[in-house]
Amino acid sequence: MNDIAQGVLDGVVAAGARAIRWLDDRDPRGADLVRRIFPATGRAQIVGVTGPPGAGKSTLTDMLVTELRSRDLRVGVIAVDPSSPFTGGAILGDRVRMARHALDPGVFIRSLGTRGQAGGLSRSTHDACLVLDAMGYDIVIVETVGVGQDEIDVVNLAHTTIIVGVPGLGDEVQAVKAGLMEAGEIFVINKADRDGYQATQRQYELMLHLREQAAVARDAGWSAPLLRAVATSGEGGKAIADAIFAHRAALEARDGFARRSGLREREQTLAILRERLIARALGAQGQAVLAEAEARRIDPYTAAGKLLAQIDGKDDLA
Amino acid sequence: MNDIAQGVLDGVVAAGARAIRWLDDRDPRGADLVRRIFPATGRAQIVGVTGPPGAGKSTLTDMLVTELRSRDLRVGVIAVDPSSPFTGGAILGDRVRMARHALDPGVFIRSLGTRGQAGGLSRSTHDACLVLDAMGYDIVIVETVGVGQDEIDVVNLAHTTIIVGVPGLGDEVQAVKAGLMEAGEIFVINKADRDGYQATQRQYELMLHLREQAAVARDAGWSAPLLRAVATSGEGGKAIADAIFAHRAALEARDGFARRSGLREREQTLAILRERLIARALGAQGQAVLAEAEARRIDPYTAAGKLLAQIDGKDDLA
Known part of the structure; x- marks a missing residue:
């Protein structure tokens, strides 16, 4: 274990991959490892990238990696896909488009899929951010699929959140409107060479105006820019990177x-406490209560009450 | 309380609305109420409607309500929007398009927004399904926004899941591919009068073919139909309703x-157990440990361990 923790601190890719897998698998060695590496964390800027399907988030992330590398920064990418059953650090099929960074030692890309358990994915994502932080990556980009609660959990973990939109997706602004709207610190309209760009831009401007009036932004001291990008051709990468650093500076000033x-x-x-408590409640007797609930012989509130009572009767339960 | 539970059992709308609010607010009266109404549940068919933003899920749900009402069935609708901060049964702004059912006593519509806590929304949704079930609604439609983990949790709660697609959304099939693909029992391509319908239909046919070969469907005994709809003009409602009943019959036969x-x-x-355990762990001493973690003086694994130790030392903690 000490070797893996030391490897993470030394920035060894294989050690980082192992550490992320341990943590995602809830291997007890993961907790020990976090204790070891924690003092070396707190330096990396975590940047969330989110938006509706079809907005081109992966391509935009790819462009950002290229831009940040040209500034000699080391970049980690965590691709979060709650609809994917693949977990534990495997690079998904659709990650192949990031293959051009695969041989660059200054870039580390991992994918995390569903944990099959509420909140499990954001816990794994945060663990992975700590590992990349300890490895010395300057920026860790957390890219999500979709617009569900998991995405909101993920952007709430970021220092800086980028909301990516795209022209011509009718419900898009609506999908962004709450939850994510409050969190957004940089707004980007990607595929800006498409028909409908100006209409979409006006919608976003209106939304940002309403947000300012309602004073609901997560970071009240920051005026969120609205940027345009054509990620497939590299347009907009510089401005987005500049905005990321400007937001970091603004955060640090306060x-x-x-x-x-x-x-x-x-x-x-x-999140860790929640997982450990539930694991305790489900010994053999607990399983019997769950089976009663599953057979619909008792309602779920009564079943949960019985499980709590079992825990209370057993002080030595580990 | 007894009045509210009796009101739910009698199908009184105001009682149902109150019950759903209690449960969503985690009011202790909610748990007592579920105990009272539980024996009257287990009859309604829960139908999940999901798919990417822009697929027209709300309009399709509206069409389905009209179709089911024409068959003299009582219909409940729960609109789940994890990106909305509105909770507790308020009808959201975008629900106004369902206003034409608002005066129909055979239709009950509620919206549930984010709980701000992983898994909280699917727990509230299930509670609301139990209430509508006890009120005597024959079908309860649970309509979601987005494609995140919350949506997967919600469709996993349904007897029958409808996946709604739309022509021309590039990543759409991809967004459906895992997680939700396994759960889908009825596939609908909405806005089928749009350009690109045939290409999208072919993609779905291929996906369903691959799914059959991989034998990953949640309901292995059911051959999922692929239907077309133009929900704005009412096209396709009858076929979808027929498929819903056919799936119920197929489920009941096994x-x-x-x-x-x-x-x-x-x-x-x-889910209930998880919420109660975490609430217990967070007394005054627990808050002090959390503050240590928030100040980054201890790592989260150490903090979670301290919180667990506090619980173990206190048998009388309620």
């Missing part, structure tokens, strides 16, 4: 960078 | 209907 890191650790603590 | 209901109660039991 101690907001460390505060966001701290909120993540708080949420992570609760 | 005891699958009760089995799916039971799996829901099992998941719900775990």
